[in-house]
Amino acid sequence: MTSTPTPGQAVAGSALDEDVPQTSVRKLTRLERRAIATKGKLSSPWASAIAIIIAILWTIPSLGLLITSFRPQEDIRRTGWWTVFTGDVSFTVDNYNEALYGNSNDLSTFFVNSFVITIPAVLIPITLSLLAAYAFAWIDFPGRSFLFVAVFSLQVVPLQIALVPLLADYVDWNVNGSYWTVWLSHSIFALPLAIFLLHNFMKDIPASLVEAARVDGAGHVKIFFRVLFPLLVPAIASFGIFQFLWVWNDLLVGLTFAAPDYQPLTVKIAELAGTRGGQWHLLTAGAFIAMVVPLIVFIALQRFFVRGMLAGAVKG
Amino acid sequence: MTWLLEPDTTTEKFLLMVVAVALFAGVMALILFLVDRPKRIPSWVVALGFVGVPLLFLAYGLLRPGLITLWQSFFNRNGTEFIGFDNYVTAFTQSEFQQVLLVTAAWVILAPLLSAVIGLGYAVLVDRTRFEKLAKALVFVPMAISMVGASIIWKFVYEFRPDQANINQIGLLNQVLVWLGLPPQQFLIGQPWNTWFLIVVMIWIQTGFAMTVLSAAIKAIPDDIVEAARLDGLHGFGMFRYITVPSIRPALVVVLTTIAMGTLKAFDIVRTMTGGQFGTQVVANEFYTQAFRQGNQGLAAALAVVLFVLVIPIIAYNVRQMRKSEEIR
Numbered sequence: 001m002t003s004t005p006t007p008g009q010a011v012a013g014s015a016l017d018e019d020v021p022q023t024s025v026r027k028l029t030r031l032e033r034r035a036i037a038t039k040g041k042l043s044s045p046w047a048s049a050i051a052i053i054i055a056i057l058w059t060i061p062s063l064g065l066l067i068t069s070f071r072p073q074e075d076i077r078r079t080g081w082w083t084v085f086t087g088d089v090s091f092t093v094d095n096y097n098e099a100l101y102g103n104s105n106d107l108s109t110f111f112v113n114s115f116v117i118t119i120p121a122v123l124i125p126i127t128l129s130l131l132a133a134y135a136f137a138w139i140d141f142p143g144r145s146f147l148f149v150a151v152f153s154l155q156v157v158p159l160q161i162a163l164v165p166l167l168a169d170y171v172d173w174n175v176n177g178s179y180w181t182v183w184l185s186h187s188i189f190a191l192p193l194a195i196f197l198l199h200n201f202m203k204d205i206p207a208s209l210v211e212a213a214r215v216d217g218a219g220h221v222k223i224f225f226r227v228l229f230p231l232l233v234p235a236i237a238s239f240g241i242f243q244f245l246w247v248w249n250d251l252l253v254g255l256t257f258a259a260p261d262y263q264p265l266t267v268k269i270a271e272l273a274g275t276r277g278g279q280w281h282l283l284t285a286g287a288f289i290a291m292v293v294p295l296i297v298f299i300a301l302q303r304f305f306v307r308g309m310l311a312g313a314v315k316g
Numbered sequence: 317m318t319w320l321l322e323p324d325t326t327t328e329k330f331l332l333m334v335v336a337v338a339l340f341a342g343v344m345a346l347i348l349f350l351v352d353r354p355k356r357i358p359s360w361v362v363a364l365g366f367v368g369v370p371l372l373f374l375a376y377g378l379l380r381p382g383l384i385t386l387w388q389s390f391f392n393r394n395g396t397e398f399i400g401f402d403n404y405v406t407a408f409t410q411s412e413f414q415q416v417l418l419v420t421a422a423w424v425i426l427a428p429l430l431s432a433v434i435g436l437g438y439a440v441l442v443d444r445t446r447f448e449k450l451a452k453a454l455v456f457v458p459m460a461i462s463m464v465g466a467s468i469i470w471k472f473v474y475e476f477r478p479d480q481a482n483i484n485q486i487g488l489l490n491q492v493l494v495w496l497g498l499p500p501q502q503f504l505i506g507q508p509w510n511t512w513f514l515i516v517v518m519i520w521i522q523t524g525f526a527m528t529v530l531s532a533a534i535k536a537i538p539d540d541i542v543e544a545a546r547l548d549g550l551h552g553f554g555m556f557r558y559i560t561v562p563s564i565r566p567a568l569v570v571v572l573t574t575i576a577m578g579t580l581k582a583f584d585i586v587r588t589m590t591g592g593q594f595g596t597q598v599v600a601n602e603f604y605t606q607a608f609r610q611g612n613q614g615l616a617a618a619l620a621v622v623l624f625v626l627v628i629p630i631i632a633y634n635v636r637q638m639r640k641s642e643e644i645r
Contacts, residue, residue: 047441048441050437050441051438051441051442051451054434054437054438054455055451055454055455058454058455058457058458058520058523058524059454060488061469061470061472061473061488061520062457062458062461062469064469064472064473064488065468065469065472068472076486077486078484079484079486080484080485080486080487080488080491081486081488082488082491109326112326112329112330113329115330115333116329116330116332116333119333119337120333120336120337120340123337123340124337124340127340127341127344128344128369128370128373129370131344131348131366131367131369131370132366132367132370132371134366135362135363135366135367136367139359139362139363139366140359141359141360141362141363141364142360144363147367147371151370151371151374154374154378154379156577156624156627156628156631157378157382157624158580158581158600158620158623158624158627159581160581160600160603160604160619160620160623161381161382161385161386161620161621161623161624162377162378162381162382162385163381163607163620164381164384164385164388164607164613164616164617164620165380165381165384165385165388166377166381175321178321178322179323179329179332179333179336180321180336183336184373184377185377187373188373188374188376188377188378189377189378191370191373191374192374192378195370219352219362220351220352220362220366221348221349221351221352222352245459245460248462249461249462249463249464249465250462251462251463251464251583251584251587252583252584252604255604256608261322266462266464266465266584269464269465269468270464270467270584270587270588273464273467273468273471273588273589274588274591280472280475280486283468283472284468284472286468287464287465287468287469290462290464290465291460291461291462291465294460294461294462295457295460295461297460298457298459298460299457299460302453302456306528306532309525309528309529310528310529310532
């Protein structure tokens, strides 16, 4: 009874004779361990204090900005946002009005731009990489593994390396500054990671399923849409959220390729921070206008996001 | 038809968006329709239908520009004269650029390490407590915020007002200093500490990622191992040091290398908060300045290549660690 039982043995043993001492000791210690672990965490004042401090440090800055964005311009200039807790309470939505529709700022236009840029820049690369991932996973063609490794390794190429030559081309074609260049650039830059990730998800689907469909006479297109696509919806959702956050929050691509009229919110807000660094009533409201959509998407679909992240999905 | 390139109104913009998506869907549907003839078409043609467009995109938009940039890095500022390695010599020997490299190094070392340490510590502390879900959500949320947004949030925390009797501080950090009886500081201007205050923003964003991945790794540690260690008398920090950390080593490596790569390429924070002034410039932002402000294409290309070369050791380390953990298995 001293050797460690393999899982199979352990199950067989406990099923045959319930009251073997070793089994009961095992169970006890496990329960005990959980209890001690839970109790230990809650009753250790140091651990709780550190955890609470971290949680506060991670929350307070955003909270301060949110409160400030609803305070009147004069109050923002005069006192800190924490004074709302000690009696200096007056709130307004004027800042948001001015930021969204003011003459010189008009963030609503850029809000529209962010949407117009983001939606195709999410749909196009996902479709392309789904098709490519399918081919890499389930179609046998010469040079398959070489090409897959090549695509995989393109992940490490920093975007910066591609910007100037691409921009030169767009200028030559007379399309520079248009949405088309932004969509194309975002789609290209998303592909290596997307193909790699979706390929991994596709490989998890049992080969017998695909084989069965093939025996029934289905072509690749049919297999892709009828068999694989429905099973991949969670994977697609998780990468979709990634790409959405990435494109919506992107500064580099928007700044480089989009003409001033078509720039996304991030570019405009960054510009405001540079030119009107002291106008906190505009900056705080503007920052929250830029954050609200990704926050909603993120919180609503957090489950898929975590799953995608744990699959090794991170792009920088 | 000017709205196809230059839409003016919101309606035109959304219309253009729909046209673009429809056009793309149409082209892809046509390609798939053409290759969807079971048995009669060789498999490589079918494969081409699936991977053709994506590979074309990648070859055109990443591979080719990468090679062009590499080539350009050996030329002068307008690309008219071949100057060998002069751009690289400039980037590594002039004191101005050495400072940039040094600051970048500080970013790449500090941001991943501290994010991972704080993320791991927090994950262990809140693991299996009553508030685990809420506690994690609080640290997780900054991941959804753009670096520009995070920069504005923190710029407001660091906001400085002159130290005079009738002026109140509006930045939280300076107010804390005042409450403690200390003089307020210009956090974003005083060198070399301003770089540290910028790195804090990156840590604030990335800790949520580190925490989530590491927390999942901790929960995946088999109970048997923990139990055995406990029977051998390991508790508290000993358990953390000898069981938790070695068990989640692969996840730790992924977290560190991923954040390091992200940090290397990120220029948003520096650009938004200081514009690279006051000795806070990093390679990624210097690239942007040289390429689009100074118009020095050769030097910009060289800096982009430097960024690429700096990523390679991180990747190599990652791959080696992955191989190692596979061998153990």
